[in-house]
Amino acid sequence: GAVVSQHPSWVICKSGTSVKIECRSLDFQATTMFWYRQFPKQSLMLMATSNEGSKATYEQGVEKDKFLINHASLTLSTLTVTSAHPEDSSFYICNGAKVAGNTEAFFGQGTRLTVV
Amino acid sequence: AQKITQTQPGMFVQEKEAVTLDCTYDTSDPSYGLFWYKQPSSGEMIFLIYQGSYDQQNATEGRYSLNFQKARKSANLVISASQLGDSAMYFCAMREDRSGATNKLIFGTGTLLAVQP
Numbered sequence: 001g002a003v004v005s006q007h008p009s010w011v012i013c014k015s016g017t018s019v020k021i022e023c024r025s026l027d028f029q030a031t032t033m034f035w036y037r038q039f040p041k042q043s044l045m046l047m048a049t050s051n052e053g054s055k056a057t058y059e060q061g062v063e064k065d066k067f068l069i070n071h072a073s074l075t076l077s078t079l080t081v082t083s084a085h086p087e088d089s090s091f092y093i094c095n096g097a098k099v100a101g102n103t104e105a106f107f108g109q110g111t112r113l114t115v116v
Numbered sequence: 117a118q119k120i121t122q123t124q125p126g127m128f129v130q131e132k133e134a135v136t137l138d139c140t141y142d143t144s145d146p147s148y149g150l151f152w153y154k155q156p157s158s159g160e161m162i163f164l165i166y167q168g169s170y171d172q173q174n175a176t177e178g179r180y181s182l183n184f185q186k187a188r189k190s191a192n193l194v195i196s197a198s199q200l201g202d203s204a205m206y207f208c209a210m211r212e213d214r215s216g217a218t219n220k221l222i223f224g225t226g227t228l229l230a231v232q233p
Binding site: 042044097112 | 223
């Protein structure tokens with residue numbers, strides 16, 4: 001199956017700093033990248049949807065100025081958590097999609113962010 | 117609006133026995149896909165099985181099978197011959213497949229499965 005490579009797999013940062021998470025589709029073109037957040041013992045919640053070359057669409061309650069998403073190419077999407085705070089500590093995972101009708105959606109390995 | 121419900125927060129099963137993880141869904145879209153993922157403690161999302169809304173037969177992938185009952189809007193996962201390595205969180209997810217669009221996955225709350233020796 002197709003591969004989405006997500007880095008870093010874990011990161012610790014100080015409160016107030018910014019963290020960038022990258023997702024690369026290695027053997028397919030991800031026209032759309034979905035970004036999810038998962039708090040401990042909870043389900044995956046969609047944060048935003050990004051399409052290559054256009055602005056991301058954010059879910060209700062997700063601050064677009066805090067979670068900057070860039071999808072500059074068909075193989076790279078990034079999520080930057082700006083001015084991170086301890087409450088942003090979570091598991092972030094990306095999901096690359098080609099077009100509708102795929103029988104499998106391709107997830108990155110996830111990034112565990114801890115803000116201290 | 118789409119909705120996925122997993123009513124079992126946790127399940128125990130004896131090694132080598134079969135287990136059924138429940139999933140019900142709600143959608144008004146006639147074309148959709150149903151997915152099951154396994155999430156071990158490492159966090160990665162491992163794709164297990166897919167069922168399309170128009171598929172006539174229940175999907176099977178090795179020890180995994182999906183009991184698809186369209187009229188009841190249920191898509192239960194059956195794991196046969198459970199192994200210790202099956203212990204993980206299991207998520208049911210749905211995607212509405214509108215023509216020409218890539219659509220998001222909506223996840224249930226998950227079921228934590230523990231396989232006992």
